[in-house]
Amino acid sequence: RKEVEQDPGPFNVPEGATVAFNCTYSNSASQSFFWYRQDCRKEPKLLMSVYSSGNEDGRFTAQLNRASQYISLLIRDSKLSDSATYLCAVNRGGGFKTIFGAGTRLFVKA
């Protein structure tokens, strides 16, 4: 079993829809959590950190559930420009190694 797992998708949604992705992690010692966005043939870019209390950045909301060991990303009012692959990432805190999920592909259509 992989340490960080994501549904690969693809998720196909119309513009304006709300879509949510989950990411599960197996190491309970994990302390830092992130979502990255990767456009086709580009490098991953940090989208947002995930805080224990949940956090929001515009149309994006990230949440952490330590008891069930998953993080989630909610995108409201989807835009065509949100089409990308979303990677979750988990770090064990203070360490150098970040484990990435394989990504979830999102297609937003007009």
Add this chain to the structure above:
Amino acid sequence: DAGITQSPRHKVTETGTPVTLRCHQTENHRYMYWYRQDPGHGLRLIHYSYGVKDTDKGEVSDGYSVSRSKTEDFLLTLESATSSQTSVYFCAISEHTKDQGAKQYFGPGTRLTVT
């Protein structure tokens, strides 16, 4: 923009040849990483560095070596390239904060094809 460049951006090489990829950063970050990304596997850590001349192995280090003689440069060498090393290689740096852990920033990537 984390000021990370990679060279070359694209390379085609033959099986058995040595290949060196370069990562250059301009912001004096202490931690640097090399990942490879393949369909279905996501990003996998090859090697990382926590300072000049300080490096360690990641999860897929076989067939790769690294060197860091200056803070700004982190080199990845494929000693004898094989077709299984055809991949996209990303360099990254990390910024560490107490409350937010290690945020990573990536270079633009190198597409390597081994024929």
